[in-house]
Amino acid sequence: MISKILVIEDEAAIRRVLKKILSEENENYAVEEAEDGLVGIEKIKNEDYDLVLCDIKMPKMDGVEVLEATKKIKPEIPFVMISGHGDLETAVNTMKSGAFDYISKPPDLNRLLNTVRIALDRRELVTENTRLKKKVGKNYQMIGESPQINTIKEMIEKVAPTDARVLITGSNGTGKELVAHWLHQKSDRSKGPMVEVNCAAIPSELIESELFGHVKGAFTSANKDRAGKFEAANGGTIFLDEIGDMSLTAQAKVLRALQENKIQRVGSDKDIKVNVRVVAATNKDLKKEIADKKFREDLYHRLAVILIKVPALNDRREDIPLLVDYFTKKIAEEQGTHQKEFSDEAIKLLKDYDWTGNIRELRNVIERLIILGSDKIDKKDVELFASK
Structure with a gap:
């Protein structure tokens, strides 16, 4: 999986060094450059980056301003600030504003690579968590x-x-x-x-x-x-x-x-x-x-x-009709099929079933009945397809 990294740095020599180090470290690092904060912000607006390395002192727009502007438009992007000796206190303060970490100039190779790896790992986890959150309401x-x-x-x-x-x-x-x-x-x-x-x-x-x-x-x-x-x-x-x-x-x-x-x-x-x-x-x-x-x-x-x-499901059998209705709708939506009905006799039989596998077993049985049962699932379908 390709990780897109943006280096915002006004000194061309440092940009080249950072790009060379990162590109040689991992072939899956796609590194782009921006020569100042304004160019960096435009790139961030138009592209999706997994990580930004940003100098603090730059003309036109400094690194603190770039960080603050990015947090308003794409707060999920981790920022690693690049600080000169005199910027150290500012670099530490940027972490309170949402920066992931900072590295000092000239960059120590191991420190740089470890920081980048950890930041990208965290980014991947946050991305996955966001994806799961979108599913959580339904699932x-x-x-x-x-x-x-x-x-x-x-x-x-x-x-x-x-x-x-x-x-x-x-x-x-x-x-x-x-x-x-x-x-x-x-x-x-x-x-x-x-x-x-x-x-x-x-x-x-x-x-x-x-x-x-x-x-x-x-x-x-x-x-x-x-x-x-x-x-x-x-x-x-x-x-x-x-x-x-x-x-x-x-x-x-x-x-x-x-x-x-x-x-x-x-x-x-x-x-x-x-x-x-x-x-x-x-x-x-x-x-x-x-x-x-x-x-x-x-x-x-x-x-x-x-x-x-x-x-256990056996201790809350009165919930089974609600669960059957919920799973029937959900499975039909997942499979792109029409929603089947359950007869009253089928529901009664399901309520009397011994659910040793609890909710998980009930869902499996409902899915089996939807796939193999009649258009309107009745007592005969349950007796045929729900048996252990």
């Missing part, structure tokens, strides 16, 4: 009017605006991820990133690097510095799904992050401050895991400030 709706679901909705309304940590429990397929997304979307952090980590899907030897990042050389395949999920979630929410599957070593580091709001990348002893809300989920009985010495009790109490238990 993360909480359907149901049962007492259990209404209780969860009321709790989310109370808890979401706070920074309280939340532990979501429930069987597989009940909708724990949906609750986590609602908490984020209704929080004051909703404009920040929501970063999801499936702790069960990451090998134990890689989980620390995934969460906290690593520095170059930390292990055999660590060929460059890499930011972790906690850094990516800075200012937003990190969702630790299936946290009961996390190794005890990683649990200890997560505990420290929660206690001190600091992390350390693997292979580094440098502290990095993070401002992250933690929402966790598990299908395990963590109190039993604690008794079996598989989960830290101190971490449990840090996470379980607010407990939300998501009920």
